[in-house]
Amino acid sequence: MAKLPIAIPQLVESFGPHLHQTPPGGWTSAEEPDRVVKTHCCFCGQQCGIQLKVKNERIVGFDPWEEFSFNSGKLCPKGVKRYLQGDHPDRLLAPLERAPGKGFRPIDWNTALDRTAAAINRIQAVHGNDAFAVLSGASLTNEKAYLMGKFARVALRTANIDYNGRLCMVSAAAASKKILGYDRAANPWSDIRKSKCILVAGANIAECAPITTDYLWSAREAGAKIIVLDPRMTPIARTVDLYIPVRSGGDIGIFNGMLHVMIERGWIDRAFIDAHTTGFDEVERVVRRYTPEYAAKIAGVPASMIVRAAELWGPAESSFLLHSRGIEHHTKGVDNCMAAINLVVATGRIGREGSGYAMITGQGNGQGAREQGQKCDQLPGHRDIENPAHREHMARVWGVSEATIPHKGLSALEIFEAAHAGTIKGMLLMSFNPMVSLPDQGFIREALEKLEHFAVIDFFLSETARFADVVFPGSLMEEDEGTTTNVEGRVIRHRKVVHPPGEAREDWRIICDLARRVGPKDKFEFDSPRAIFEELRAASRGGASDYYGITWEKIDERQGVFWPCPDLDHPGTPRLYEGGKFAHPDGKAHFQPVEWRPAAEEPDAEYPLTLTSGRVVAHYLSGNQTRRIGALVKQTPEPYCEMHPRLAEKLEVEDGDFVAIESRRGTTTLRAMIVKTIRPDHVFVPYHWPLQRAVNNCTIRAIDPVSKIPEFKICAVRVKRASRPTDENVQLGPEAGGLR
Ligand code: SF4
Numbered sequence: 216m217a218k219l220p221i222a223i224p225q226l227v228e229s230f231g232p233h234l235h236q237t238p239p240g241g242w243t244s245a246e247e248p249d250r251v252v253k254t255h256c257c258f259c260g261q262q263c264g265i266q267l268k269v270k271n272e273r274i275v276g277f278d279p280w281e282e283f284s285f286n287s288g289k290l291c292p293k294g295v296k297r298y299l300q301g302d303h304p305d306r307l308l309a310p311l312e313r314a315p316g317k318g319f320r321p322i323d324w325n326t327a328l329d330r331t332a333a334a335i336n337r338i339q340a341v342h343g344n345d346a347f348a349v350l351s352g353a354s355l356t357n358e359k360a361y362l363m364g365k366f367a368r369v370a371l372r373t374a375n376i377d378y379n380g381r382l383c384m385v386s387a388a389a390a391s392k393k394i395l396g397y398d399r400a401a402n403p404w405s406d407i408r409k410s411k412c413i414l415v416a417g418a419n420i421a422e423c424a425p426i427t428t429d430y431l432w433s434a435r436e437a438g439a440k441i442i443v444l445d446p447r448m449t450p451i452a453r454t455v456d457l458y459i460p461v462r463s464g465g466d467i468g469i470f471n472g473m474l475h476v477m478i479e480r481g482w483i484d485r486a487f488i489d490a491h492t493t494g495f496d497e498v499e500r501v502v503r504r505y506t507p508e509y510a511a512k513i514a515g516v517p518a519s520m521i522v523r524a525a526e527l528w529g530p531a532e533s534s535f536l537l538h539s540r541g542i543e544h545h546t547k548g549v550d551n552c553m554a555a556i557n558l559v560v561a562t563g564r565i566g567r568e569g570s571g572y573a574m575i576t577g578q579g580n581g582q583g584a585r586e587q588g589q590k591c592d593q594l595p596g597h598r599d600i601e602n603p604a605h606r607e608h609m610a611r612v613w614g615v616s617e618a619t620i621p622h623k624g625l626s627a628l629e630i631f632e633a634a635h636a637g638t639i640k641g642m643l644l645m646s647f648n649p650m651v652s653l654p655d656q657g658f659i660r661e662a663l664e665k666l667e668h669f670a671v672i673d674f675f676l677s678e679t680a681r682f683a684d685v686v687f688p689g690s691l692m693e694e695d696e697g698t699t700t701n702v703e704g705r706v707i708r709h710r711k712v713v714h715p716p717g718e719a720r721e722d723w724r725i726i727c728d729l730a731r732r733v734g735p736k737d738k739f740e741f742d743s744p745r746a747i748f749e750e751l752r753a754a755s756r757g758g759a760s761d762y763y764g765i766t767w768e769k770i771d772e773r774q775g776v777f778w779p780c781p782d783l784d785h786p787g788t789p790r791l792y793e794g795g796k797f798a799h800p801d802g803k804a805h806f807q808p809v810e811w812r813p814a815a816e817e818p819d820a821e822y823p824l825t826l827t828s829g830r831v832v833a834h835y836l837s838g839n840q841t842r843r844i845g846a847l848v849k850q851t852p853e854p855y856c857e858m859h860p861r862l863a864e865k866l867e868v869e870d871g872d873f874v875a876i877e878s879r880r881g882t883t884t885l886r887a888m889i890v891k892t893i894r895p896d897h898v899f900v901p902y903h904w905p906l907q908r909a910v911n912n913c914t915i916r917a918i919d920p921v922s923k924i925p926e927f928k929i930c931a932v933r934v935k936r937a938s939r940p941t942d943e944n945v946q947l948g949p950e951a952g953g954l955r
Contacts, residue, residue, distance in 0.1 A: 216664055216665065216666065216667065217663050217664055217665075217666040217668075217669035217682040217683065217684060218315070218664055218682065219681055219682060220313045220314055220315050220316065220317065220318050220319065220681075221316065221317065221318045222943070223681070223906065223943070223944055223947075223952075224943070224944065224946075224947060225318065226318065226676070226681050227947055227948075227951045229318055229319075230305055230307075230319075230675070230676035230681075231304070231305035231675065231676070231843055231951070232305065232675075232839075232842045232843045232948070232950040232951050233303075233304055233305055233843065233948075233950075234843065234844070234845040234848055234948070234950060235299050235300065235302075235303045235304065235305075235843055235844055235845055236299075236845035236846070237299075238274070238275045238276055238298070238299060238302070239270075239271075239273040239274075239275055239302040240270060240271070240273075240275055244270055244275040244276070245268045245270070245275040245276025245277075247270075248268035248269055248270050248275060248276070249269055249270050249271070250268075250269050251266045251267070251268050251269070251278060252266065252267050252269065252693075252710050252712045253265075253266050253280050253283075253710065254266070254267060254692075254693060254708075254709050254710045254712060255699070255707055255708075255709055256290065256293070256294040256297055257297075257354060257579040257580075257692040257699070257709065258293040258294060258297050258579060258835045258840075258841075259293070259423065259424060259425075259576075259577065259578070259579060259835065260424070260575065260576030260577055260578060260579065260580070260581045260582060260701060260702040261285070261286065261424055261425075261426045261427065261701060261702055262285070262579065262580075262699055262701040262702070262707055263283070263285065263286035263289070263290055263291075263294055263426055264280035264282075264283025264285065264286055264288075265277050265278075265279070265280055265290060265294060266278040266279070266280045267298060267693060267712050269712060269713060272713055272714070273301065273302050273713060274298045274301040274302070274693060274712060274713055275298075276298065277290075277294075277295060277298055283774060284405075284774055285404065285426070285701065285703075285705070285774075285775075286426045286429075289426055289429060290426075291425035291426065291832060292832055292833055292846070292847065292850060293832070293833065293834075293835055293841065293847065296844050296846045296847055297840075297844070298693075299844045299845070299846075300675075300691065300840055300843060300844060301691060301693065301694075301713065302716075303675075303843055305675050305676070305843055306674055306675065306688075306716055306717070306719065307673065307674055307675065307676060307686060307688035307689075307719060308688060308716055308717025308718055308719060309321040309322075309323075309688060309717060309718045309719075310322050310323065310324055310326070310327035310685065310686065310687055310688060310718070311327075311676075311683075311685070311686040311688075312326075312327065312330065312684065312685050312686075313683065313684050313685075319676070319686065322685075324718065324720075324728075327685050327687060328687075328725075328728050328729055328732060329732065330684070330685055331643070331668065331670040331684075331685050331729060332729060332732035332733050334641055334667070334668035334670075334684070335347050335371065335641060335643075335668070335733050336733060338640045338641040338667060338668060339371070339373075342638075342640050344371060344372045344373045344374075344621070345373050345374050345375050345621070345624065345638075345639075346373075346638065346639055346640045346641065347371055347373050347375070347639070347640065347641040347642070347643075348373065348375035348376070348377075348624075348625070348630045348633075348634070348639045348641070348642045348643075349363060349366065349367040349371065349373065349375070349376040349377075349589075349642070349643050349644075350376075350377060350378065350379070350627060350630060350642060350643070350644045350645070350647050350649075351363040351376065351377075351378040351379070351584075351589045351644075351645050351646060351647065352378060352379050352380075352578070352584070352645060352646025352647050353378055353379055353380035353383055353384070353578035353579070353580055353581045353584040353585065353646075354578050354579040354580055354584070354646050354692075354836075355580060355584055355645070355646055355722070356580060356583075356692075356695070356696075356697030356698055356699055356709065356744065357580065357583040357584070357586070357587050357697065357698045357699060357700060357706070357748070357751060357762075358697040358698065358723060358744040358747040358748050358751060359697065359722050359723055359726070359744075359747075360378070360580065360583065360584040360586075360587040360588070360589045361587035361588060361589075361595055361747060361750070361751045361754065362723055362726050362727070362741075362747055363376065363378075363589045363645065363726065364376060364587060364588030364589040364594070364595065365588070365613065365730075365738070365739075366726050366729070366730050366734075366739075367589075367621075368588075368594075368613075368620050368621055369613050369615060369619075369620075369730075369734055369735065369738050370729075370730040370733050370734025370735070370738070370739065371733060371734065372619060372621055372734075373621060373624070374591070374621035374622055374623065374624030374625075375591065375624040375625050375630055375633070375639060376589055376590075376591060376624060377589070377590060377591040377624065377625065377626050377627040377629075377630060378584060378585075378589045378590060378627065378647070379578070379627060379646070379647045379649075379652065379836075380578060380581055380584055380585045380590070381590075381626050381627035381628070381923060381924060382544075382627065382652055382653070382924065382925060382927070383540070383576070383577045383578050383581050383924075384543075384574065384576055384577070384578075384581050384582070384585055385543075385548075385585070385590075385919075385922035385923065385924050386542075386543035386544075386545070386548030386549045386551070386552050386919055386921075386922040386924045387538065387543050387552050387574035388574075388585060388922070389549045389552075389921050389922045390549050390550075390551075390552030390553040390555075390556055390807075391552070391556065391572075391574065393549075393553060393805065393807055394553060394556045394557070394560065394804055394805055394806065394807055395556065395560075395565075395572075395791070395792065395797055395798060395804055396759075396797045396798025396799040396804075397759055397760075397791055397798045398585070398586075398597060398759070398760075399582065399704040399760070399778070399791065400571075400572070400573035400574065400582075400702060400703050400704055401565055401566065401571040401572045401573060401790070401791045401792055402535070402570075402571035402572070402573060402703075402789075402790050402791070403703050403705070403777070403789040403790060404427070404430055404573075404702070404703050406535065406568060406569050406570070406571055406790065407427070407430040407431065407434055407535050407537075408430055408433045408434050408437065409434070409437075409533065409568055409569030410434050410439055410533050410534055410535035410569045410570065411434075411438060411439050411440070411531050411532050411533045411534065411569070412439060412440045412441075412442070412527055412528055412531035412533070412534040412535075413431060413434055413439055413440075413441045413442070413534070413535045413536075413537065414441075414442045414444070414524075414528055414534070414535070414536045414537070414555075414558075415431075415441065415442070415443045415444070415445075415451065415452075415455075415537050415538070416443075416444045416445075416466060416469075416470075416536070416537070416538040416539075416541065416542050416555055417444060417445060417466065417538055417539055417540065417541020417542035417543070417551075417928075418445075418537055418538055418539030418540075418541060418575050419445070419447070419449040419450075419451070419539070419541070419829060419830065420449070420451045420537075420539075420575070421449060421450035421451045421832070422449065422450065422830060422831055422832040423539065423540075423575070423577060423829070423830050423832075424539070424575045424577075424702070425832060427537075427575065427702075428451060431451065434535075435454075440456045440457075440527045440531070441454075441455040441456055441457075442455065442456065442457045442458075442459065442524050442527055442528065443455045443457070443458050443459070444459045444461045444466060444469055444541075444542075445458075445459075445460070445461065445541055446460060446461060446462055446463045446541075446825075446827060446893065446894045446897045446899075447460075447827075447857070447892055447893045447894075447897075447899055448460065448891075448892035448893070449892075452892075453892075456527065457520070457523055457524055457527060459514070459516050459520045459521075459524060460515075460516060460894050461514045461515065461516055462514060462515030462516075462825065462894060462896065462897070463541075463814075463825050463827045463897060463928050463929040464545060464547070464813070464814045464817075464825075464928070464929045465513050465514035465515050465516075465811075466514070466541075466542045466551045466554070466555070467513065467547070467550060467551060467554045467809055467810075467811040468505070468509075468510040468511065468512070468513030468514035468515075468521075468811060469510065469514050469516075469521055469524065470551075470554035470555050470557065470558050470809075471501070471502045471505035471510060471554055471809065471811070472502075472505045472506070472507050472509075472510025472511070472514070472518075472521040472525075473521060473524050473525040473528060473529075473558060474498070474502045474505070474525075474557060474558055474561060475502045475503065475505045475506060475507070475510065476507060476521065476522055476525035476526075476529070477525050477528070477529040477558075477561065477562075478499060478502065478503075478561075480525070480529060482525070482528075482529025482530050482562070483529075483561045483562060483563075484561070484562055484563030484564075486563075487562075487563030487795060488560075488561065488563070490795060491563075491795035491796075491797065491802075491803055491804060492560055492797075492803050492804040492805070492806055493801070493803050493804075493805050493806065494805055494806035494807065494808070495561070495806045497806070497808045498557055498561075498806045498807070498808045498809075500808070501808040501809065501810060506518075507519075507521045507522050513811050515894070515896075528558070528562075529562070531562075531564070533564060533567070533568075533569035533570040534559070534562060534564045534570055535569070535570065535571055535572070535573070536555055536556075536558065536559050536571075536572045536573075537572075537573055537574075537575055538551075538552060538555050538574055538575070539574065539575040539577070540577060540829065540927070540928070541829070541928060542555065543574075543922075543924060544924060544925065544926060544927040544928040545814065545919065545924075545926050545928055545929065546814060546815045546917050546918065546919050546920070546926045547811075547812055547814075547919065548919045548922055548924045548926075549919055549921045549922050550809045550810075550811075550812075551809075552574070553807040553809050554809040556572060556807075557806055557807065557809070559571070559572045560804045560806060561806075563795075565792050565804075566790065566791065566792035566793045566794065566795060566796070567790075567793070568790075571790070571792075573702070573703070575702055576701075576702045577830075577836075578836065579692070579699060580699040580700060581702075582699075582700040582701065582702065582704060583698070583699050583700030583706065584699075586700065586755070586760040586778075587751060587754075587755075588609075588754070591623060591624040591625055591626050592623045592624075594606070594608075594609045594620075594754075595609065595612075595751060595754035595755050595758065596754060596755035596756070596757070596758020596759065596760055596761060596762075597758050597759035597760045598758050598759075600620075600621075600622060600623050601622060601623055603617075605758075606620055608754075608757065608758075609754065612750065612753055612754045613738065614738065615735075615738075625639075626918070626923035627647075627649075627653070627923075628653060628654075628916060628918055628923065628925055629918075629923065630642075631649065631653065631658070631659055631662040631663075632662070632916075634662040634663070634665055634666055635658060635661055635662035635665060637665060639666075640666065640667045640668070641666060641667055641668040641669070641670075642666055642668075642669050642670070643670045643671075643672070643729075644669070644670070644671050644672070644679065645671070645672040645673070645689070645722065645726075646672070646673070646722075647679070648677040648678060648679045648836070648837035648839045649663075649679050650663070650677070650678040650679040650681075650682070650905060651677075651678055651679075651837035651838065651839070651902070651903070651904070651905045651909060651911065652836065652837045652902070652911065653911060653925070654880075654911050654914035654915055654916050654925045654926075654927060655880045655881070655911070655912075655914060655915065655916040656881065656909050656911045656912045657880065657881050657912065658880075658916060660682075663679070663682045664682070666682075668684050668685075669682055669683050669684050669685075670683060670684060670685045670686075670687065671683040671685075671686050671687070672686075672687045672689045672722055672725055672726075673686065673687075673688075673689055673839075674688060674689050674690065674691055674715075674719065675839055675840070675843065677837070677839040678837070678839070678905040678906070678952075687720075687725050688715075688717070688718065688719035688720070689715075689719060689720065689721070689722040689725060690715040690719060690720065690721045690722055691715075692709055693709070693710075693711070693712040693713060694711065694712070694713055694714060694715040694716075694719075694721065695709075695711055695715075695721040695722065695723070695744065696708070696709060696710055696711040696744050696745075697709055697723075697744040697747075697748070698748060698765075698767070698770065700778070701775070703777065703789070704777050704778055704788075704789075704791075705775035705776065705777050705787075705789070706762065706765050706770060706775055706776050706777070706778060706780075707770060707774075707775040708767055708770045708771065708775075721744075723741065723744060723747060726739075727739045727740075727741055745767060748767065752765065752766075755778075756781070757781075759779070759798065760778050760779065761778060761779040761780060761781045762778055762780065763780070763781055763782060763783075764776075764780035764781055764782045764783050764784070764785040764787070765778065765780045765787070766783070769783075773786075773787070777789045792804075814917075814926060814929045814930075815915055815917030815926050815930075816879075816915050816917070816926075816929070816930050816931045817929075817931060818896070818931045819931060821931075821933070822877075822878060822879065822931035822932050822933050823931070823933060824862075824896060824897065824898055824931070824932050824933065824934055825894075825896060825897045825898070825929055825930075825931065825932075826876065826878065826897075826898055826899075826900065826910070826913055826914070826929070826930050826931070826932040827897055827898075827899050827927075827928045827929060828899065828900050828901065828902045828910045828911075828914065828927050828928070829899065829901060829902065829928075830901060830902070830903065831851045831901045831903070832850075832851075833847040833848075833850035833851040834847060834851060834901070834903040835903075836903070837903060837905075838903035838904060838905075838950075841903070842903065842904070842950040842951070843950065848949070848950045851901070852949040852950070852955060853885070853886070853904065853908065853949035853954060853955060854883075854885050854900055854901050854902075854903070854904045854908050854910065855885055855886050855887070855888040855900070855901070856874050856876055856885045856886070856887050856888065856898050856899070856900050856934065857888050857890050857892075857893050857898060857899040857900070858874075858887055858888070858889060858890075858893065858898050858934070859889075859890070859891060859893050859894065859895040859897075860889055860891060861895040862895045862896075862898070862934075863887065863889045866934060866935065866936060867936060868887045868889070868934075868936050869887070869889070870887060870888065870889040871886050871887065871888075872886065872887050872936055873885070873886055873887070873936070873937045873938060873939055873940065874886075874887045874934050874935065874936055874937055875934070875935055875936075875937040876898065876900065876910075876913055876932050876933075876934050877913070877932060877933050877934075877935075878912075878913035878914070878915070878930055878931065878932045879915075879931075880912065880913055880914070880915065880916075881912035881913055882912060882913065883900070883907060883908060883909060883910055883912045883913055884907065884908075884937050884940045885900065885908060886954075898932065898934055902927070904949075904952055905951075905952040906942075906944045906951075906952035907940060907942045907944055907945070907952065908949075908952050908953075908954070909952075911927075913930065913932055914926075914927055914930055915930040939954070940954065
């Protein structure tokens with residue numbers, strides 16, 4: 216059973232998180248590097264260009280890469296400090312196995328691989344193929360994401376593979392596919408600068424997509440009006456023309472209410488709707504009821520704000536809608552996104568310079584990693600795993616019989632529910648830290664502890680890897696090469712800068728080594744990421760996300776290539792839907808009527824406040840990487856509970872006091888941060904921390920029925936003043952889940 220081998224403070228002592236403050240050789244070591252390598256930051260979906268400086272085969276610093284047009288040399292705090300994890304004392308340097316009562320002990324590679332292979336064979340022989348699950352990451356390169364899908368379906372023949380993009384982009388993906396046909400930003404980011412009206416819905420751009428701030432500000436300097444919807448007045452919201460403090464879960468009220476006003480005032484493009492869309496009549500029928508007054512009750516804001524938003528957006532000469540997790544992390548996440556996209560298509564302002572739509576990816580390869588076949592319901596090229604023609608195509612590429620390819624499996628959270636129920640008995644996990652990032656942490660821990668075999672590939676011993684039977688030491692992005700697909704849909708290339716340290720290996724080698732032990736050997740004879748990319752090109756050919764015409768050389772020549780790119784002479788497709796041609800077989804956009812419905816758990820008399828969670832600029836996802844970098848931890852050392860002064864007064868809480876946040880699932884105790892930039896009926900906690908400091912102790916295990924994304928953005932809590940915690944982990948450093 217996957218249990219902690221020793222107490223957490225002892226594990227932290229051996230494996231961290233410890234803080235790394237200086238580059239190898241000190242701050243002056245970067246002055247005369249041996250070489251400088253152009254590559255990309257991988258700490259968010261922007262994938263900014265950066266140059267890494269190398270001395271004595273270690274990364275010692277960075278330079279801006281000003282010629283890379285997406286970010287023109289600009290970087291955020293994470294980007295400039297990320298390289299400090301390369302020479303980190305916490306790096307895993309050899310395979311490990313759990314030694315109960317002692318911790319983890321190093322073992323050789325063959326023993327580690329054989330042990331996990333034997334466990335897979337045993338579990339699958341006794342309980343069936345689907346009893347072994349694979350969970351993967353959206354920070355992986357396209358090549359690794361493709362390989363993980365092939366590993367699950369061809370080597371293990373398990374249906375149960377999914378990835379942590381299930382916590383990120385899936386609502387946006389499903390909505391975009393339903394209405395527009397493709398799952399991708401409709402426009403290149405350069406179109407944002409040319410737009411005259413920008414609507415930002417549920418996106419803390421300055422902290423979660425920092426470089427996009429520059430695009431918004433240059434649009435504003437050129438005269439654009441900007442509207443922001445968010446329960447928190449995030450940094451970007453403080454400078455815009457209209458900030459709407461929508462209550463979490465009330466977004467459909469805003470979108471449908473705006474469309475109601477636009478129809479009334481004639482601010483929709485009837486000619487475009489008639490020529491290029493279907494289903495508008497039903498949308499019109501639904502939004503007729505969403506008068507500003509009715510919509511305002513849903514959204515929790517004055518009706519005049521909804522009217523003003525329609526007045527700015529409706530008659531604009533060009534417009535751009537951006538949304539992110541704020542509207543997506545809901546049990547109605549897909550509906551929220553569809554209501555937003557309806558608003559775009561109704562104006563006909565899409566597929567043009569300066570006019571369009573984009574979801575903002577969060578994770579490093581949030582876009583590409585969801586295209587390559589590691590989602591439980593998709594095959595490479597955005598193919599549908601239940602479509603017979605799509606299955607036949609992949610069977611040909613893989614050289615297997617179609618009948619051997621598993622059908623749709625469980626999504627990420629459902630996999631943990633199956634583990635908890637005892638139907639999933641084993642798991643291989645890579646680039647995923649569910650012991651921070653999944654909701655209802657007590658349940659997730661119980662599920663992990665029931666596994667008969669748990670193997671993890673990671674470069675640090677994450678909070679989740681502490682439960683593993685076997686840990687394989689993997690590679691950082693700059694220790695391998697491959698492609699990712701940025702927020703715009705632009706495929707770019709990461710260069711190998713240095714080798715993995717010690718006995719650590721490139722992740723793709725580990726997967727191939729394991730696959731050859733448990734599956735058909737000849738299907739995993741790749742000798743490089745480029746070889747995997749060549750197979751990926753063929754696999755994606757003819758699919759929605761067609762990479763067939765993309766080569767690594769073409770990427771280098773053009774600063775990236777936008778998919779779809781169906782043949783070698785094709786220049787790629789930066790802007791989708793030009794000329795009103797949408798990606799459905801009939802060439803039209805398909806409007807989707809959306810009705811508002813409540814969240815899985817609304818505030819009530821017992822738990823009267825809405826808890827919402829999110830990110831801060833200094834940390835990335837579960838914090839497994841950023842909580843080890845001194846400068847980033849100094850910037851934001853520990854989580855906190857944001858609350859409005861009116862709420863603080865009611866609770867008799869002062870800034871810096873400890874407060875206990877309690878939900879029906881669990882509790883976290885943190886310091887209060889009193890700010891006027893949040894609704895008085897909401898509290899906010901950033902989610903990057905583990906253990907007793909995890910906001911996910913409180914969040915709810917409820918998912919969208921279509922996208923299966925968890926409802927991170929709303930659950931009911933009560934908050935009360937508390938004394939300093941006395942739990943067994945409070946003395947740890949804040950980076951490990953303790954408190955200052
Ligand atoms: S915006 Fe994203 S990709 Fe760019 S430097 Fe920051 S974390 Fe890295």
